[in-house]
Amino acid sequence: MTAPPQLRAGPGPGDAGTAAAVIQTEALTKRYTSEVTALDGLTVAFAPGITGLVGANGAGKSTLIKILLGLLPPTSGRAVVLGHDAAASGERIRTLTGYMPEHDCLPPDVTGTEFVTHLGRMSGLPATAAKERAADSLRHVGLYEERYRQVGTYSTGMKQRVKLAQALVGDPRLLLLDEPTIGLDPAGRRAMLDLISRIGAEFGISIVVSSHLLGEIEQICDQLVVIDGGKLLRSDTMTSFTQVSQVLLIEVDEGIAGLVADLAARGLAPRRSGRRGLLVRIDGEQTYDTVRDAVADLGLPLNRLEQQRRRVEELFRDNGDDEEERGDG
Amino acid sequence: MTADNAAAAGPAPVAGAGVIHDLGYRHYDGPRLGRPGIIRALYWHSLRSAFGIGRGAKAKIVPVLMFALMCLPAIVNAIALAQHPGQSPIVNYDTYTYPLRSLVMLIFVAAQAPELVSRDLRSHVLPLYMSRPMRRLDYPLAKLAAFTAACLLMLEIPLIILYVGNILSAGGGSAVWAQTRALIPGIGVAALWAVLLAAIGLVLASLTGRRAYATGMIAIYLFLTFTLSTILVNVAQQGPAGPKGGPLGPNAVAPLGARLGGLISPFSVLDGVRQWLGGTNTSPIPPPGSVGFLYGIMFLLLLAASLAGLAARYRKVGAA
Numbered sequence: 001m002t003a004p005p006q007l008r009a010g011p012g013p014g015d016a017g018t019a020a021a022v023i024q025t026e027a028l029t030k031r032y033t034s035e036v037t038a039l040d041g042l043t044v045a046f047a048p049g050i051t052g053l054v055g056a057n058g059a060g061k062s063t064l065i066k067i068l069l070g071l072l073p074p075t076s077g078r079a080v081v082l083g084h085d086a087a088a089s090g091e092r093i094r095t096l097t098g099y100m101p102e103h104d105c106l107p108p109d110v111t112g113t114e115f116v117t118h119l120g121r122m123s124g125l126p127a128t129a130a131k132e133r134a135a136d137s138l139r140h141v142g143l144y145e146e147r148y149r150q151v152g153t154y155s156t157g158m159k160q161r162v163k164l165a166q167a168l169v170g171d172p173r174l175l176l177l178d179e180p181t182i183g184l185d186p187a188g189r190r191a192m193l194d195l196i197s198r199i200g201a202e203f204g205i206s207i208v209v210s211s212h213l214l215g216e217i218e219q220i221c222d223q224l225v226v227i228d229g230g231k232l233l234r235s236d237t238m239t240s241f242t243q244v245s246q247v248l249l250i251e252v253d254e255g256i257a258g259l260v261a262d263l264a265a266r267g268l269a270p271r272r273s274g275r276r277g278l279l280v281r282i283d284g285e286q287t288y289d290t291v292r293d294a295v296a297d298l299g300l301p302l303n304r305l306e307q308q309r310r311r312v313e314e315l316f317r318d319n320g321d322d323e324e325e326r327g328d329g
Numbered sequence: 330m331t332a333d334n335a336a337a338a339g340p341a342p343v344a345g346a347g348v349i350h351d352l353g354y355r356h357y358d359g360p361r362l363g364r365p366g367i368i369r370a371l372y373w374h375s376l377r378s379a380f381g382i383g384r385g386a387k388a389k390i391v392p393v394l395m396f397a398l399m400c401l402p403a404i405v406n407a408i409a410l411a412q413h414p415g416q417s418p419i420v421n422y423d424t425y426t427y428p429l430r431s432l433v434m435l436i437f438v439a440a441q442a443p444e445l446v447s448r449d450l451r452s453h454v455l456p457l458y459m460s461r462p463m464r465r466l467d468y469p470l471a472k473l474a475a476f477t478a479a480c481l482l483m484l485e486i487p488l489i490i491l492y493v494g495n496i497l498s499a500g501g502g503s504a505v506w507a508q509t510r511a512l513i514p515g516i517g518v519a520a521l522w523a524v525l526l527a528a529i530g531l532v533l534a535s536l537t538g539r540r541a542y543a544t545g546m547i548a549i550y551l552f553l554t555f556t557l558s559t560i561l562v563n564v565a566q567q568g569p570a571g572p573k574g575g576p577l578g579p580n581a582v583a584p585l586g587a588r589l590g591g592l593i594s595p596f597s598v599l600d601g602v603r604q605w606l607g608g609t610n611t612s613p614i615p616p617p618g619s620v621g622f623l624y625g626i627m628f629l630l631l632l633a634a635s636l637a638g639l640a641a642r643y644r645k646v647g648a649a
Binding site for chain 2: 092095101105106
């Protein structure tokens, strides 16, 4: 697997931070109490297109989204969304923005159509327009006959689609999607990501999609914003991200200690991963050669040699040694 | 930008890809209603759901039944007057069968206030409202207006039926005028009922997302205070004679305890206010006399506490 090609003619590299930014924050800080700081001097720009907002749970993603919607006043600093100040013009921003919350937010005893129509009216659409746009939105997210069924009977994937449809119903210029793939199985995640990618590419709507898994959303993003502990870790276009995000998993049946020493001697920095696995950072084609040579020289039985993407936590701290969630599968 | 017609599309202004794929996505160029329009839409939606309109048949049972029950005295009155012309009306506009009215409103408020607010809390749908172009207190405002209107319909329509029944058998213009003059304070009293009961019902219902709890809480509060107040009034009336002494004649002043007992229950507070404001028709609540102003204060206190509670509740929920 190589770096994902730029499938879409999105904004080119280096667009982040230009005047065309969809969202811009300046030294944005949010303190809930003197001890709890959700955002800490965050200065970042989101370019048009699809931006991944990545961070571990509790990194401040949801807080940032609420501030961007004008629902939460920042302690200091400011945020500008679509040219409007978030603290002063929240209503204007919410007219132009669709929001999909992370948690469950659907009443079980109404049909998908009724629900999305009602929220269309709450977005300011007149009754007839709300009906039409609700039908359109539900069709775009892939709900057809099911939309006349009660939401309580939907599968998790269908519920996520309804949540997306209600964000789309007001014809927003910007979508803020908070962990849209949460709770979905791999096939459901793929379908949801495809859908988001289509909306971003073909509907001309800028999207911020938050996730705690980098590997998951990097495939559909033009740009990544990584935050940790309320601070900006990195903001860059996807291309420059994937270069550092790739690691090589080496799995041998025996002699792993020797291999670690040998690879270290050859200038790589191997890290243990599980009982028989090693991870090394890929610095180019020569990494593969080095590993091949090392394994061959030691005469070890090589089980697996696999390029992986690392979790965001691993990317930015070098002590990550998680076993349960390696790469993006 | 409309992308529904690929042939007419030039270079894509946003994607910059040069080709627009015709996926039928249409942007919306029509009018947007803005905040007042959104509040109005939520108001109508909530008013309809207070009577189960737009919901299943089951949701209509309680409101329809209660409405029919509330109209019953007015209908009985109309039939009685039609069969015995010249008889004086058996139901008053301002008291309107106080015990039945209390019972019906108790059930209506306990059953329907949770329909308006507890459901949304239960399904955590509030963040979706908050992400719309409205302000934090617009939601409770629309809900309160809708539920007050629903209670008004419950209370006023029977009065109109009563009025129509009375003037149909009334002889002459002066009788019609007398009925009209009697109706006006009745409408005012019913409005006081609607305003207070809707506010109390909504604030209690907004405390929990579980409908059954909300209904139970409202019913128990209204019923317990009603019972307690009735007991207090009865005990006080049977106790040592009041200042005037002697058996309680129609013009006797009830003992102070009996006159204060009604302050506990919203229903008797409402009737106390009616009598304080000059209502002379008798009801189970003894005329408060010199302490009538306390009923007025209690009414305002209950209303203010409910409204403040509602605002505080939704400031908190909205921030979540």
